[in-house]
Amino acid sequence: MKTIPIFAIIGHPNEGKSSIVATLAQDDSVAISSSPGETVQLQRFDLKAGHEAVIEFIDTPGFQNPQTTLAWFRKNEALGETRVQRFIETHRKDPDFHHDCELLRPLLQGAGLLYVVDASRPMTPVDVAEMEILRLTACPRMALINPKSGETRFLESWKTAFRQHFNSVRTFNAQTARYPDRIELLEALKSIDQDWEPALSRAIELLRLDRKRAVDRTAEAIVDYLEQALRCSCSSFLDKESGGELERRRLEDEYRKKLEKIERRFRDETRDIYGIRRVSVELPKNSILSEDLFSERTWQALGLNQKQLAIAGALLGAGIGAGADIAAAGITFGVFASIGAALGAGSALWKGKDLARVKISHLPLGGLKLTVGPNVSDRFPFIQLDRFLLYALFISNWAHARQETSVKLGGGEVKQGPSSAWKQDELKRVTRFVRAVRKGNGEEIEAAGRELRQLLAGVLS
Ligand SMILES: Nc1nc2c(ncn2[C@@H]2O[C@H](COP(=O)(O)OP(=O)(O)OP(=O)(O)O)[C@@H](O)[C@H]2O)c(=O)[nH]1
Numbered sequence: 001m002k003t004i005p006i007f008a009i010i011g012h013p014n015e016g017k018s019s020i021v022a023t024l025a026q027d028d029s030v031a032i033s034s035s036p037g038e039t040v041q042l043q044r045f046d047l048k049a050g051h052e053a054v055i056e057f058i059d060t061p062g063f064q065n066p067q068t069t070l071a072w073f074r075k076n077e078a079l080g081e082t083r084v085q086r087f088i089e090t091h092r093k094d095p096d097f098h099h100d101c102e103l104l105r106p107l108l109q110g111a112g113l114l115y116v117v118d119a120s121r122p123m124t125p126v127d128v129a130e131m132e133i134l135r136l137t138a139c140p141r142m143a144l145i146n147p148k149s150g151e152t153r154f155l156e157s158w159k160t161a162f163r164q165h166f167n168s169v170r171t172f173n174a175q176t177a178r179y180p181d182r183i184e185l186l187e188a189l190k191s192i193d194q195d196w197e198p199a200l201s202r203a204i205e206l207l208r209l210d211r212k213r214a215v216d217r218t219a220e221a222i223v224d225y226l227e228q229a230l231r232c233s234c235s236s237f238l239d240k241e242s243g244g245e246l247e248r249r250r251l252e253d254e255y256r257k258k259l260e261k262i263e264r265r266f267r268d269e270t271r272d273i274y275g276i277r278r279v280s281v282e283l284p285k286n287s288i289l290s291e292d293l294f295s296e297r298t299w300q301a302l303g304l305n306q307k308q309l310a311i312a313g314a315l316l317g318a319g320i321g322a323g324a325d326i327a328a329a330g331i332t333f334g335v336f337a338s339i340g341a342a343l344g345a346g347s348a349l350w351k352g353k354d355l356a357r358v359k360i361s362h363l364p365l366g367g368l369k370l371t372v373g374p375n376v377s378d379r380f381p382f383i384q385l386d387r388f389l390l391y392a393l394f395i396s397n398w399a400h401a402r403q404e405t406s407v408k409l410g411g412g413e414v415k416q417g418p419s420s421a422w423k424q425d426e427l428k429r430v431t432r433f434v435r436a437v438r439k440g441n442g443e444e445i446e447a448a449g450r451e452l453r454q455l456l457a458g459v460l461s
């Protein structure tokens, strides 16, 4: 028998039991559906810290026959503590009581109960019967209000009934709960049975460590992928000038796809770190992250404000930073004059945002080399960082019960990325890393990378 705390989640069909299990166990494989009766048998889900199961949650179909069950419980009061066991023995083979037996079975293992109610609807006699059965089982139990809508007219009567039947009452929204809300609920579970305190404290401690590991891994991933994005470039060789314009466009396209791939890989890795197994997590429509890296809105909403940019520019040093920004706008043609006009006019893709410049070099043995990237703009590293951080924040606060997304990241002219709050010290950490990558200095990349990871871990936690 396991020694970890076990909780069975009980309640009416469609009130959000499975949603609560998904969010608490951090498991998006729990079946959630808008049609009642989705869960038809007990299912066990472990909440894990690393590979270790620390709490078990049992999803149930809810009561099948609460009023008759209650009558039996009342009639057999004399059985005392053995009542649950005797109820199961007596009704085990009766199909009319299949769910009732199943959901009470975990109590024999010492499980606690979480009774889930959507308190935006009125209370019925069936609810009262269910609550009464749970009270008579005398097991540790908590009422969880999962508000599916904003209706509060019935809330007070529910709360009064809960106080009579449960050791504790909490509100918990399975779809919007973030990491701190989950921890808070686990902390509250200690109060319903003192015997669980040590095991729950240990579970919470392990979960905190696990969370810290996830944050550190994410920060490390951001630094790695930022380095890749900063280095990203594409080149090709031409034997003659004709066809240069076409080749430039192809390279720009390739460069763009390469950067997109870097972001995609980062996003996959982040979802993996936070145990989100769904192939894709749809971003909110109004999220700045729904825009691609190359859009005008991205460059307006993310990255640094003018004042910060002046500091970052100085830190990056003219010639690499501010100077290159200007150089990028007016592409270096060299002697490649014949397609020069076309190149100058052709950078519409980057909307004058200096995403990458095109370099043309003459090769000693004839022919030409065309290169797009790496990006040398002062703004680019911060925009890229904001995109990584916003996505990581979004994912790390994802409730596993969530069926759709509705997060607002604001809008309008204000800068929306975490980098907009950075002062000189933070800007220094970023620019030091960027300079090291641009210089290709391995030791310096390592040292600056460590400092940047710390900064990012702070933002993520
Ligand atoms: N708006 C809103 N919808 C919710 C919330 N919690 C659950 N739902 C939705 O309610 C429906 C039922 O959720 P489930 O978690 O499957 O409910 P259940 O109690 O397990 O249902 P059965 O297994 O059928 O008894 C799903 O469509 C959920 O997405 C909530 O907090 N807010």
Ligand SMILES: [Mg+2]
Pocket (backbone or CB within 6 Å): 017, 018, 019, 031, 032, 038, 039, 059, 060
């Ligand atoms: Mg269910």
